[in-house]
Amino acid sequence: MLESTVAAIRPLDEAAMAAARELQGRLTKPAGSLGALEPLSVHLAGLAGTCPPPLPDQAAVAIFAGDHGVHAQGVSPWPQEVTAQMIGNFLAGGAVVNAFARQAGASVTVVDVGVATPLAATPPAAAARTADPADLAALPADPADPTGLSADPAGFSADPAAGPVARPADIVATPADPDGPRLVVANVRLGTRDMTVTAALTRDEARAAVETGIRIAAELVDAGAGILLTGDMGIGNTTPAAALVAAFTGVDAAAATGRGTGVDDGTYARKVEVVRAALERHAPDPADPLGVLAAVGGLEHAALAGLILGAAARRVPVLLDGVIAVSAALAAAAFAPDAVGAMVAGHRSAEPGATAALRHLGLDPLIDLGLRLGEGTGALLALPVVTGAVRVLHEVATFDSAGVAEK
Numbered sequence: 001m002l003e004s005t006v007a008a009i010r011p012l013d014e015a016a017m018a019a020a021r022e023l024q025g026r027l028t029k030p031a032g033s034l035g036a037l038e039p040l041s042v043h044l045a046g047l048a049g050t051c052p053p054p055l056p057d058q059a060a061v062a063i064f065a066g067d068h069g070v071h072a073q074g075v076s077p078w079p080q081e082v083t084a085q086m087i088g089n090f091l092a093g094g095a096v097v098n099a100f101a102r103q104a105g106a107s108v109t110v111v112d113v114g115v116a117t118p119l120a121a122t123p124p125a126a127a128a129r130t131a132d133p134a135d136l137a138a139l140p141a142d143p144a145d146p147t148g149l150s151a152d153p154a155g156f157s158a159d160p161a162a163g164p165v166a167r168p169a170d171i172v173a174t175p176a177d178p179d180g181p182r183l184v185v186a187n188v189r190l191g192t193r194d195m196t197v198t199a200a201l202t203r204d205e206a207r208a209a210v211e212t213g214i215r216i217a218a219e220l221v222d223a224g225a226g227i228l229l230t231g232d233m234g235i236g237n238t239t240p241a242a243a244l245v246a247a248f249t250g251v252d253a254a255a256a257t258g259r260g261t262g263v264d265d266g267t268y269a270r271k272v273e274v275v276r277a278a279l280e281r282h283a284p285d286p287a288d289p290l291g292v293l294a295a296v297g298g299l300e301h302a303a304l305a306g307l308i309l310g311a312a313a314r315r316v317p318v319l320l321d322g323v324i325a326v327s328a329a330l331a332a333a334a335f336a337p338d339a340v341g342a343m344v345a346g347h348r349s350a351e352p353g354a355t356a357a358l359r360h361l362g363l364d365p366l367i368d369l370g371l372r373l374g375e376g377t378g379a380l381l382a383l384p385v386v387t388g389a390v391r392v393l394h395e396v397a398t399f400d401s402a403g404v405a406e407k
């Protein structure tokens with residue numbers, strides 16, 4: 001599936017781009033007055049292969065969640081269980097990403113691609129302010145376990161070193177409210193291995209996660225999404241993101257590493273050394289993206305690379321969030337250079353690795369607000385900018401049609 005998806009990714013359509021440039025020149029505004037929105041509209045026409053490109057009025061954010069063996073090195077101040085607990089929060093509608101998704105009118109799909117600890121049976125009450133947790137009871141019958149995911153399935157082990165056990169694939173919890181957040185369990189492994197000790201993933205595990213992302217992209221596009229937004233959740237995931245950025249761009253570990261959730265000076269110094277040690281141990285080859293993802297990546301990073309490839313193959317734009325997303329975008333671009341044509345950089349994360357990755361990809365972020373949260377929050381805030389850029393091509397009158405004189 002990975003190979004056929006990569007093979008389906010093609011360059012932007014020059015004729016549609018020329019048509020969009022020509023149309024921009026006839027609209028009732030001074031040339032260039034819409035700044036970055038003008039080249040963005042041209043780019044989206046090239047991706048769609050038609051001018052104007054379709055309005056991306058159905059937006060879908062996919063939040064891939066995973067845990068990290070490298071957490072054992074003390075790279076994040078937060079306990080690993082927060083990953084699973086935040087999934088409960090996402091499903092209850094209580095996270096920042098939910099608030100922004102409601103504002104933007106975007107659907108939310110949470111994908112457990114590698115969470116290590118059991119998912120919460122019931123969303124935390126504090127998070128249930130805006131959504132009735134009973135909505136989640138649509139699937140399994142056990143009222144004490146509305147998502148049906150609290151019981152450990154056969155083979156479950158909380159020990160990430162214990163081999164490739166995973167939750168059974170393809171459990172999908174759909175809330176009674178069809179517009180509510182949805183959970184897909186496609187758990188490849190109960191968290192990665194510690195990349196300072198061994199490769200984080202086998203190549204097969206990395207591939208399984210990439211292909212999960214491709215499949216989610218196809219499902220969302222088939223369900224009508226006109227734009228996909230990247231989201232992530234995984235305590236410790238800024239560390240593999242930094243390693244991916246360093247591996248693909250060649251910047252030094254210190255230049256690729258940031259403070260994540262806000263680590264102190266001592267933890268930051270350790271984090272840089274962890275990234276450096278992992279890169280020295282594995283010497284990942286940037287021409288082998290599956291090998292890089294397996295050596296120093298995360299399951300959510302790999303799945304995000306797949307989501308981006310899947311979007312590019314379907315010629316649907318993918319709006320990138322922060323440093324986790326752009327580190328995954330580097331992998332997607334290494335698989336298929338033309339996948340960059342499907343990418344729109346939503347924002348500039350405060351993480352330095354994000355800026356290094358964006359520079360390498362040649363992408364200019366739409367907004368720069370100092371955000372450093374992830375989840376898809378920066379991408380969601382940028383969504384109206386993307387829709388606005390396309391809406392101009394659909395709705396703005398030309399000098400001719402409006403009877404406005406040109407200079």
Ligand SMILES: Cc1cc2ncn([C@H]3O[C@H](COP(=O)(O)O)[C@@H](O)[C@H]3O)c2cc1C
Pocket residue numbers: 075076077078082086232233234235236237238239259260261262373374375
């Ligand atoms: C409550 C909470 C909610 C979050 N939402 C996103 N992240 C973000 O922070 C984590 C990465 O930072 P680090 O590498 O320093 O652990 C990821 O889970 C990311 O999605 C969160 C983190 C926390 C604690």
Ligand SMILES: O=C(O)c1cccnc1
Pocket residue numbers: 238259260261321322323324325349350351354371372373374375
């Ligand atoms: O840029 C991000 O996505 C980010 C930054 C810090 C912590 N978590 C995510």
